[in-house]
Amino acid sequence: MRITRVGPGVVSAVALVAAGLAGVGVATAAPQPSAQDDTVQIVTVHASTQKERSAVDALGLDTTEHADEHGVDVVLHGAADVARLRASGKTWTVKVADLGAVSRENAAKDEAYAASVASSALPSGRTSYRHLADYNAEMQALAAKHPTRVRPLTLENRSVLGKPVHGIEITDGASKVDDGKPVFLIMGAHHAREWPSSEHAMEFAYDLLESGDSRNAGLLAGMRTIVVPVVNVDGFEISRKAAPIGNFGTFDYEMKRKNCFISAKTPAAYQPGPCDANLAGRLRGTDPNRNYPGFWGGPGASTSWSSDTYRGDAPGSEPEVDNIRKLVSGRQVTALITNHTYSNLVLRPPSIASTGFSPDEVKYRALGAQFAEHNGYANIPSFGLYDTSGSTEDWSYWNTGGFGFTFEIGTEGFHPPYETGVVAEYAGLAPAAGAGLGGNREAYYTAAAAAMDPSMHSTIQGVAPANTRLTIRKTYQSMTSPVIQPGGAVGDPIPYTDVLTSSLESRGGAFSWAVNPSTRPVVTGRYGRDPVAPTQPSxxxxxxxxxxxxxxxxxxxxxxxxxxxxxxxxxxxxxxxxxxxxxxxxxxxxxxxxxxxxxxxxxxxxxxxxxxxxxxxxxxxxxxxxxxxxxxxxxxxxxxxxxxxxxxAIVTGVKETWNLTCENKQGKVLGSRSIVVDRGQSVNVGNPCNRAKVTSSNE
Incomplete structure (x- = not known):
């Protein structure tokens, strides 16, 4: 979820919007709190276009991702925020008058639900939110129970506080990583307080392994699913363990969003103390979903260290972000979903309107629509709300070609009652928008099938001797956005380097290898079409x-x-x-x-x-x-x-290549060549381990 805040003393919010709670007011008739009134409320600021919503976001208030054609939801932290909004000339409708009260009500609902049912409609039967230790223990248990289908995964970097980041890989023959299968990556908790995002990712692992769904056999045989339920382990553990306060203030650690990095910009007075007990409270840290280097430094991310959308000190600087970059760069991730809360949205690149629609816009939009058929969410480009920069799929898609989406789960807040925010949204039960449609469960199954669909990625075919390793590799330099400086001046973009490499272990004989296109989408061009007739008269x-x-x-x-x-x-x-x-x-x-x-x-x-x-x-x-x-x-x-x-359309005509090499067990290079392969295309490379020149043919 995207929100913006400024200043070390200005609190960022939870925006726990409860469905059905509404009051009406406008700027001239809204409640007039006193200077001492610190009640936190959520309002819908009237703004029907992307440009108007971006202007609301630029006010420096707590702007959420919950928006529609009427306006965008904003969290107001007392009198000062109300005054700032009023001074802007905007009008608004009060949606929730007291977020603290909603938080307390939700906690009570969770206790009552867990006590009332022995097992939920989730594939795991879970009835309450997990802790970090629960995720790690359950992933270990699944690996022990399904040893041929589950491979434990520990990402390369430890977190800022030194914690390992775990996941699991799910497929038939899971231990053979270099099997050439396409990969679906599903993640949660880039943002610490968005607990349902992790629950949904974990439940899909149970679905693939233990639900008995008839589709599982084909998916387990034909593709690999990687589940990383908690990306931001430090922040999540702090949020999940914190004693609920309910005032959404600086020291309400349950509402922590960011990781635990201490920026070089943090004033000395706010640097001492641990991540869960310091003078800056939960405001220290970097927003991982504003730190990815693709288009980093542009609009929709903050330059202020204390903002909940602080972009970090440099592009891709955070170890948690680098974990996902390395994971995606080292595998052929043909489909990716990063889960967040909240807003009932299926978001796709671009995240900045000026980037232009992707060259895959038609396929991208159609795939998003398939997800929306099941979860009932709005299927829109990320910039449809307002511009943001440094997000996960705005790096992964443009730089690797794998389709990536953000799911903004539910409408009730960051971690609403478990029964509605997790069980109903996942299983497609009332009151979720996907009630009767299959919910996010069916959307994830659709994504897994899309990851395996040859028309959605590329394929390299050929023959290779046994005991050889084929490797494709590409190294390139990209540029961030022109970097917005504190105060609003715009500086030069910053270059960054990506290395994409993955391998296939040959068993001898024919192989078929699912890969992403050799030409990056950022190079290919932009979506569009030439007119073939005049426009209709006014x-x-x-x-x-x-x-x-x-x-x-x-x-x-x-x-x-x-x-x-x-x-x-x-x-x-x-x-x-x-x-x-x-x-x-x-x-x-x-x-x-x-x-x-x-x-x-x-x-x-x-x-x-x-x-x-x-x-x-x-x-x-x-x-x-x-x-x-x-x-x-x-x-x-x-x-x-x-x-x-x-x-x-903008069509550059530029074609990039995969550099393919074949090595024997001793590491000796037996052959190499360049491969050009487009989305939906299969290219036959013959025997790439033969140094003799082989003419490639497309099928």
């Missing part, structure tokens, strides 16, 4: 007679045409009325729905005119809803529908 949007009452709606119908007559890359709806911008006396909001009733665009701000847009609109009938949100009794609206052509 047209007015009819306004029905009369003006609805405040809070009521009126509807109009429009038709969008398509090929072969028109090729519309974007439709833009513009609505305005007589009055200033913004208009304190009148406020119309507009929502556009397709023929199936799905909302495809909205404009719900204070602006006059209001503008709503949708990319690549599907031809057909659409319905426009005009809501008289704020007193438009004397100023009726007018509207137009205009169109823009598609944006052409």
């Amino acid at each position: 047209a007015p949007v009819a306004n029905p007679a009369g003006i609805p009452a405040v809070g009521a709606s009126e509807f109009s119908n429009v038709t969008i045409q398509g090929l072969p007559t028109y090729d519309n890359g974007k439709v833009v709806f513009t609505f305005g009325w007589e009055g200033p911008n913004p208009d304190p006396g009148t406020d119309w909001d507009f929502y556009i729905y397709d023929s199936a009733g799905n909302q495809v665009a909205s404009a719900a701000t204070l602006a006059n005119p209001e503008v709503a847009a949708s990319l690549d609109p599907v031809p057909g009938g659409y319905r426009v809803e005009a809501v008289n949100y704020g007193g438009g009794a004397d100023a009726d609206w007018t509207g137009t529908m205009s169109f823009e052509p598609p944006t052409p």
